Amino acid sequence: MFSAFMLDTWAAGLIVAVTAGVVGWFVVLRGASFAAHALPLGTFPGAAAAVLLGIAPSAGIAGFGLAGVVAIWALGRRGRPEVATALTLVMLLATGALLLSWTDRYAAQVYALLFGQVLGVSRAALGGMALAGAGAVAAVLAGFRPLLLGAIGADLAAARGARPALWEFGFLAAIALAAAVAVPVVGALLTFALMVGPASCGRAVSARPAVALAASVAIALALMAGAIALSYLTNWPVGCFAGLGGAGCYALGRALL
Amino acid sequence: MSGAGWFALGPVGVALAVSFAAALVSAVVGVFTVLRGQAFAGHALGDISGAGGAAALLFGIRPLAGFVAMALGGAAAMALAGGRRIAERDLASGVVLGAGLGLAALFLYLDATMSGVGGAASTVMFGSMFAIPPGMVLPAALCAAAALAAMAALARPLLLVAIGPDLAASRGVPVKLVGFAHLAVLALAVGLAAMSVGAVLATALLIGPASAGLRAARTLPGAVALAAAIGIGASWGGIALAYESYGWGGRHGWPVSFFVVALVVGAYVAAGLAARMRR
Numbered sequence: 341m342f343s344a345f346m347l348d349t350w351a352a353g354l355i356v357a358v359t360a361g362v363v364g365w366f367v368v369l370r371g372a373s374f375a376a377h378a379l380p381l382g383t384f385p386g387a388a389a390a391v392l393l394g395i396a397p398s399a400g401i402a403g404f405g406l407a408g409v410v411a412i413w414a415l416g417r418r419g420r421p422e423v424a425t426a427l428t429l430v431m432l433l434a435t436g437a438l439l440l441s442w443t444d445r446y447a448a449q450v451y452a453l454l455f456g457q458v459l460g461v462s463r464a465a466l467g468g469m470a471l472a473g474a475g476a477v478a479a480v481l482a483g484f485r486p487l488l489l490g491a492i493g494a495d496l497a498a499a500r501g502a503r504p505a506l507w508e509f510g511f512l513a514a515i516a517l518a519a520a521v522a523v524p525v526v527g528a529l530l531t532f533a534l535m536v537g538p539a540s541c542g543r544a545v546s547a548r549p550a551v552a553l554a555a556s557v558a559i560a561l562a563l564m565a566g567a568i569a570l571s572y573l574t575n576w577p578v579g580c581f582a583g584l585g586g587a588g589c590y591a592l593g594r595a596l597l
Numbered sequence: 598m599s600g601a602g603w604f605a606l607g608p609v610g611v612a613l614a615v616s617f618a619a620a621l622v623s624a625v626v627g628v629f630t631v632l633r634g635q636a637f638a639g640h641a642l643g644d645i646s647g648a649g650g651a652a653a654l655l656f657g658i659r660p661l662a663g664f665v666a667m668a669l670g671g672a673a674a675m676a677l678a679g680g681r682r683i684a685e686r687d688l689a690s691g692v693v694l695g696a697g698l699g700l701a702a703l704f705l706y707l708d709a710t711m712s713g714v715g716g717a718a719s720t721v722m723f724g725s726m727f728a729i730p731p732g733m734v735l736p737a738a739l740c741a742a743a744a745l746a747a748m749a750a751l752a753r754p755l756l757l758v759a760i761g762p763d764l765a766a767s768r769g770v771p772v773k774l775v776g777f778a779h780l781a782v783l784a785l786a787v788g789l790a791a792m793s794v795g796a797v798l799a800t801a802l803l804i805g806p807a808s809a810g811l812r813a814a815r816t817l818p819g820a821v822a823l824a825a826a827i828g829i830g831a832s833w834g835g836i837a838l839a840y841e842s843y844g845w846g847g848r849h850g851w852p853v854s855f856f857v858v859a860l861v862v863g864a865y866v867a868a869g870l871a872a873r874m875r876r
Contacts, residue, residue: 368688370684371682371683371684371685371687371688373637373684373687373688373690373691374636374637374640374687374691376691377637377640377641377691377694381797418869419808419812419869420631420634420636420808422634422636422637423631423636423804423808425636425637426636426637426639426640426800426804426805427801427804427805427808427861427862427865429640429800430797430798430800430801430804430805430858430861430862431858431859431862433723433797433798433858434798434801434852434854434855434857434858434859435855436723437723437795437798437852437854437855438851438852438855440723440852441850441851441852441855451705451706451709454702455698455701455702455705455706456702527702529644529698529701529702530695530698530699530702532691532695533691533692533695533696533698533699536688536691536692536695537692537695540688540692576702576703576706577702577703577706579698579699579702580699580700580702580703580706581699582695582699583695583696583697583698583699583700583702584695584696584699584700585699586692586695586696586699587692587693587695587696587699590678590688590689590692594678
C-alpha cells in the first residue's frame with residue numbers, strides 16, 4: 341500500500357482532501373450543495389472533449405468547469421438559482437453524452453471518471469493539482485469575511501460594502517477549481533460528497549469558524565485516507581467509499597449537534 | 598389501438614410510449630418541485646435511482662423496478678434526514694445523494710466484474726431509449742397513472758406548503774406527511790424519466806419543462822399544461838431527431854438524451870424571452 345507507485349496517490353489524496361475540506365466548509369455554510377454537486381459532475385464531459393480533441397484532460401476539465409460557472413451565474417441572476425444549476429448541469433452532461441457517442445476510445449474511462457480511481461494521477465500531474473488546489477483555498481480564504489456575510493444574507497453583505505454577485509462568481513469559480521483537483525481521484529459524481537460530508541460534521545465540532553474549518557479539513561483527510569486505503573485493498577472504486585463515508589460523517593455530525 | 602398493437606411496437610414505438618409517460622409525469626410533478634425549491638432533491642433522486650438501475654442489471658430484475666425502488670428508498674432517507682430550512686434540506690439531500698452514488702459505484706463495479714455487463718455505466722447514467730424492452734410499456738403506464746393520481750390528491754396541500762409551511766400547518770395540512778408524499782411521487786417520476794433519458798439526465802425532464810411553464814404561463818393550471826406540452830414535445834422531438842441522425846454519417850446515431858436536453862433548454866430560454874416581451 342505504501343510502495344513507490346502509491347506515493348503519488350497519497351500525495352494527490354492529501355491535496356484533494358485539504359482543498360475539499362476548506363472549500364466544502366464554505367459550501368455547507370452558504371447552502372451551495374447543489375452547485376458543489378453540479379460543477380464537478382459538469383466537468384466530466386470536459387475530459388471526453390479533451391480526448392476527442394487530443395488535448396490534456398485537465399484543460400478540458402478546466403474549460404467545462406469555467407463554462408459551468410458562467411452558465412450557473414448568468415442564468416441564476418435571471419431566474420431561480422437551483423433551476424439555473426439544474427439546467428446548466430444537464431446541458432453539460434448532454435454535451436458529454438454526445439461526445440461519448442462519437443468516440444470509442446473513451447468508453448473504458450467513463451466509469452473511472454465518474455466514480456474515481458486510486459491510480460488516477462501521475463507524478464507529472466501533481467504539481468498542477470497542488471497549484472489549482474492552492475488557488476481554490478486561497479480564493480475562499482481571501483474572501484472569508486465577504487463569503488461569511490453573504491451566507492448570512494446578501495442584503496447585509498451589500499450593506500457592509502461587499503459585492504455579493506461578484507463574490508458569488510468567485511465562490512463558484514473556487515468550487516470549479518477544487519473540482520478540477522478532485523475529479524481525477526474521487527470521480528465526477530462523488531467529489532461533492534468529500535466536500536459536504538466532512539464539513540457538515542466539522543461545524544458540529546465547534547461554533548467558532550476557524551476551529552470548525554480546521555476540523556472539516558482534518559475529517560476530510562481521514563475520509564480520503566480511508567477511501568484510498570479501502571479502495572486499494574478491495575479494488576472497489578474510491579468514490580464508493582467517499583460517498584458512503586461522507587454520509588457517515590454527516591450522520592456523526594447530526595448526532596453531535 | 599388494440600391490445601395486441603401495444604406489444605407489437607417496434608423500438609421507436611416503445612421509446613415514444615415510455616417517454617410520453619415519463620415526460621408527462623415529470624412535467625406535472627416538476628412544477629410543484631420547482632415551486633417548493635426542491636430542484637436539488639429531484640436531481641438527487643434521479644442520480645440515486647441510477648444505483649437501482651445498476652443493481653437491477655446485477656440481480657437480473659426489471660430495470661424499472663430497480664430505478665423506482667432505489668429512488669423511493671432515497672426519498673425515505675431524505676425525508677428522515679431533512680430539515681426545515683432549504684439550505685439544510687439541500688445538505689441532507691446532498692448527503693443521501695452521496696451515499697446513493699457510492700452504492701451506484703459499487704453496483705456498476707460489480708456489474709462489470711462479476712456478470713460482465715460492459716458499458717453499464719453509460720447505459721444506466723445516460724439512458725438508451727431505443728433499447729427499452731416492449732414489456733416495459735405497461736408497467737411504465739401504470740407507474741405514470743399512479744403518480745398522476747397521487748399528484749391530483751396532493752396538489753392543494755402542496756401549494757399551501759410551498760407558500761409557507763406555517764400557513765399550511767395552520768390550515769390543518771400535515772406538513773411532514775405531505776412533504777414525504779411529494780418526495781415519493783417525485784421518486785416515481787424520476788424513476789420513469791431515468792428509464793428513458795438516463796439517471797443523470799432525468800433532471801432535464803423534471804426541471805426544464807416545469808420552469809419554462811412557470812415562466813411563460815400566468816396561472817398554475819396553465820403552467821402545468823404548458824410544462825406537459827414542452828416535456829412531451831421535447832421527448833418526441835428528441836426521438837425523431839435521434840432517429841434522423843442515423844443518416845447524418847458517422848457510425849452511430851446521435852444520443853436521444855442530447856436532443857431532449859437541447860430542446861428542453863431551448864424551451865426554457867424561449868419561455869423567458871416570451872415572458873419578458875409580454876411585460
